[in-house]
Amino acid sequence: EEEHEAVREKFHILTSGDDVPPPIPTFKDMKLPKPLLEYLKKKKIEAPTPIQLQGIPVAFSGRDMIGIAFTGSGKTLAFSLPLLMFALEEEKRMPFVQGEGPVGIIICPSRELARQTYEGLQEMARLMEQGGYPQVRALLCIGGINMSEQGQTLSQGFHMVVATPGRLQDMLEKRKFTLAQCKYLCMDEADRMIDMGFEEDVRNILSFFKTQRQTLLFSATMPKRIQDFAQSALVQPILVNVGRAGA
Ligand code: ADP
Ligand code: MG
Numbered sequence: 001e002e003e004h005e006a007v008r009e010k011f012h013i014l015t016s017g018d019d020v021p022p023p024i025p026t027f028k029d030m031k032l033p034k035p036l037l038e039y040l041k042k043k044k045i046e047a048p049t050p051i052q053l054q055g056i057p058v059a060f061s062g063r064d065m066i067g068i069a070f071t072g073s074g075k076t077l078a079f080s081l082p083l084l085m086f087a088l089e090e091e092k093r094m095p096f097v098q099g100e101g102p103v104g105i106i107i108c109p110s111r112e113l114a115r116q117t118y119e120g121l122q123e124m125a126r127l128m129e130q131g132g133y134p135q136v137r138a139l140l141c142i143g144g145i146n147m148s149e150q151g152q153t154l155s156q157g158f159h160m161v162v163a164t165p166g167r168l169q170d171m172l173e174k175r176k177f178t179l180a181q182c183k184y185l186c187m188d189e190a191d192r193m194i195d196m197g198f199e200e201d202v203r204n205i206l207s208f209f210k211t212q213r214q215t216l217l218f219s220a221t222m223p224k225r226i227q228d229f230a231q232s233a234l235v236q237p238i239l240v241n242v243g244r245a246g247a
Pocket of ligand 1: 047
């Protein structure tokens with residue numbers, strides 16, 4: 001435990017909460033499947049950033065988490081990679097039946113962010129499939145995109161959704177899909193999402209969950225409103241707070 005604390009100190013990581021999983025300072029030690037290691041190599045990503053080396057183990061552990069880290073610190077990978085691994089696990093446990101809803105969702109405050117996150121997930125999923133792992137599919141659920149563009153994904157069913165709040169709420173209300181099987185929820189840029197007035201939408205989306213879920217909330221800042229929101233949406237979360245080096 002002392003050793004783990006030394007790693008956190010070295011990377012300016014503060015944690016709080018019960019039984020925080022150990023930080024893992026290399027991707028190799030995270031025991032990732034080979035295609036994902038290849039993905040990282042292709043992206044010239046060598047070592048995990050602080051939010052990744054502590055956040056990924058927390059996400060893998062199944063615990064709720066609040067991740068606070070500055071812009072550009074690699075938060076996207078910290079929640080996308082665990083979502084993909086979870087989707088693959090679920091697919092292996094119980095192969096997907098057509099028409100089923102997603103097992104995991106990422107909510108982003110803007111279309112551009114959602115699209116980037118979706119593309120990263122897609123690329124990782126494709127490499128996994130090429131590496132002999134089961135196919136898992138993602139749906140991009142944002143305004144301004146014609147759902148028939150993704151008609152095949154919609155009809156085959158999808159394991160993961162990357163969405164903006166308004167469009168997701170709309171799709172759920174129109175019963176395009178359900179969150180009955182959804183067990184992983186990540187909210188990216190939660191501070192921005194609340195500043196943009198999406199809190200009601202997000203709370204409404206939460207009411208569509210039917211089963212116990214793991215909830216991750218990422219933010220660059222932690223104002224009172226985010227704290228209150230986290231209090232109501234997360235269960236015994238682990239807080240991972242990464243300071244700027246030297247700050
Ligand atoms: P954030 O969401 O925290 O602002 P991003 O997830 O958008 O940051 O990542 C910022 C950039 O850093 C992206 O171009 C991403 O590919 C790159 N990146 C992510 N993880 C690493 C890493 N471990 N090493 C080097 N670059 C990384
Ligand atoms: Mg980000």
